Amino acid sequence: MRKFLAKNAPGYVFLSPWLIGFLFLALGPILVSLYLSFTKYDMIGDPRWVGLSQYEYMFTKDKRFWKSLQVTFTYVILAVPARLAFALMIAMVLDKGIRAIGIYRALYYLPSILGASIAIAILWRQIFNIDGVVNAFLSMFGIQGPNWIANPDTSLYTLVVLAMWQFGSPMLIFLAGLRGISPELYEAAEIDAASKPRQFFAITLPLLAPVIFFNIILQTIEAFKTFSSAFIISNGDGSPADSLLFFTIYLFNEAFKFFRMGYASALAWTLLVIIGAFTALSFFASKYWVHYENEKD
Template identity: 55%
Template sequence: MKEQSPLAANAAAVSGTARKTSLLKALRRNAVGYSFISPWLVGFLAFTIGPMIASLYLSFTRYDMLSPAEWIGLSNYVNLFSDDDRFLQALKVTFIFVFVSVPLKLLFALFIAILFNGSHRGVGFYRTVYYIPSIIGGSVAVAVMWKQLFGLKGAVNGILAMFGIQGTNWVASPDYALSTLILLVIWQFGSPMLIFLAGLKQIPGDLYEAASVDGASYFDRLFRITLPMLTPVIFFNLVMQMIGGFMTFTQSFLVTAGGPLDKTLFYAVYLYQRAFTHFEMGYASAMAWILLIIVALLTALIFKSSSAWVYYESGGEK
């Protein structure tokens, strides 16, 4: 066997030492980074991943929090779709709510954002005023106020009476209760409005100037410049509002309590009832995982469709 020359051995030793030094530096640098994120990491593992794993296990059990969990396999999932009319009603109501409220909310937010996209006098004040409902919209006080506004003796019926129109108890009417909750959610358009405003600020002004020189009308600029350039922001708002819509709870629980006749029985409200009213934690866990799957599938569908309508300036449509 040929012996290694002293020079080659020395080079190998130096290279090995350099690698060890580089590795130690990387470990030291990563250790500092992990120490900074450790509070979030511990919280994520303890309060997100841990409960998710526990709920997945409980979804295959019969568990009432008073006795040990009893393994029952897929019975909870089978019963949900085959023997629970209220579950199907909650799904129906929630889908109607999401597919009506989210597009209307985004359209209204975009309309207001376009109006406020400028440096007019007082525009900052009005942006703040229009954003306030998003801050307080999920509170108990607003839900109670909304219930009073659309009650039999509320302000809405008072205004209608001025025009000789006899109103009804809107939140207690099976025909109108869901519509009142949709209006409440649309009223909370401030958050997507601010995101749309940020997106509008990123559109180069040169595009509008060139279009004006070419004689483009306002609607030409809107549909050929503003909306195409804003599609990434529309995409983001659509995903976030869709996810939030499926998790809506406060409005239905406080304003209508899921009634009348389960016409406003949102999925989250029914899940809460099964978990904390009937103490069927295993059944509620199965409902939670079904909701997760539904939201994940719809989100994946939106991502899949984005290649056909989302425009990225750096590389065309993705």
């Protein structure tokens, strides 16, 4: 018993703030939402148990559910790699010592600070309008662009561009990761006359792997849960013609606009299973490409 305590005590002492928060603040609401997913609940009266029928409706009758999955998956597949590649590239440029680097960093982080404010909604609409900046630029090459946000075929891409443009947070994390790589490693590589791409694949990539892994996981989870930016640009309901019907937008409307919190909870747990499966897969795959310093010996 004493041995057990000695082995576990420090771990649980350090874990205790999280554990207390999880057990007393987070777990209850999570379990309640699971329970609600088996009920009809309009938030004014009491929930009414309906078993699996919410899930059944979702998978067999609800066309908008499938539409929202399609929109969300398309977005995840396009936005996550683009944003990460962009963030890594800029982080590597900004990592090396050049003058006034702090200013660039602040500038590049700026769009992310603006987040999903009302200002961004207005700005984005103006930029991608029929006579906006983007089309003015395209017309220099003789291309007449559409009204990007109003066209259901193109509206999703404006959100992908927005995601790329707000690459600040993964960039900053990459930057912090790059800082952890000792410059001596690169110097040694220079002595060995290793080319820049080779240095990237032999040093940067393996040593940055834990951080890359973190960014992939988190960015993907965030992309699956995209809400604020889609909400402000789609007028809150996925317009035009459901082309911006992200999963969480659908869920939010079902819950707070149409008084179907039970159904919204079922949607949430379906999303949770999807994201969970993806994350578990990534963790499993990471054994083959992510190695940590503290596992080496």
